[in-house]
Amino acid sequence: MDRPSIKNEAQYEALRDEGYSKEKAARIANTKNAGKKGGKAKDYEDRTKEELYEQAKKIGIEGRSKMNKKELIFALRNN
Known part of the structure; x- marks a missing residue:
């Protein structure tokens, strides 16, 4: 490939x-x-769950709709 x-x-x-x-x-x-x-992005902990969800959606993290805020932060940091 x-x-x-x-x-x-x-x-x-x-x-x-x-x-x-x-x-x-x-x-x-x-x-x-x-x-x-980078710029001046807010820390993940300072963002709302909705903001984190949108970021996860933007980069294609699967299962994001079932994640809580802590899980979204973990997924974003480890993607």
């Missing part, structure tokens, strides 16, 4: 060596300015 195109092959391989999944490593390596620190 062929792997999708990776924009930053070195970063992809480094992330895989650190234990990231193929999907997550590819997503990070294909993000523009992936090496720069």
Whole structure:
């Protein structure tokens, strides 16, 4: 099975060596300015369950509709 195109092959391989999944490593390596620190997002604990659910939906976490806030936070951090 062929792997999708990776924009930053070195970063992809480094992330895989650190234990990231193929999907997550590819997503990070294909993000523009992936090496720069992010913005000013609120901590997961400061977000509502609805906000967490929408984020989980956006990234495709399965079973999110049955999760409570704590489970959503765990799933988001470990996706």
